[in-house]
Amino acid sequence: MNAIRNYKPKHEPGCCCAVCTTAEFVSRMRTRNEIRHQRCHEILNNPFGFRRKSDQWVEQRPDNGDSYRKATEGEV
Numbered sequence: 705m706n707a708i709r710n711y712k713p714k715h716e717p718g719c720c721c722a723v724c725t726t727a728e729f730v731s732r733m734r735t736r737n738e739i740r741h742q743r744c745h746e747i748l749n750n751p752f753g754f755r756r757k758s759d760q761w762v763e764q765r766p767d768n769g770d771s772y773r774k775a776t777e778g779e780v
Contacts (some may be wrong), residue, residue, distance in 0.1 A: 715724050
């Protein structure tokens with residue numbers, strides 16, 4: 705796992721090869737997972753206490769233009 709976490713491809717900035725796009729995807733998903741992990745621990749460690757309102761949740765990842773559509777009721 706450390707080899708994956710510490711791997712930094714030495715390509716030109718903006719390179720679109722499979723290695724660079726995979727490394728970018730893994731890093732983006734890892735960041736999302738860590739944010740989700742932190743939020744879940746806040747809720748689980750204090751279930752009846754103070755919680756941040758959902759409008760106060762801040763996405764810490766940059767907007768990269770990915771548009772994830774919501775699943776319709778028939779797809780769920």
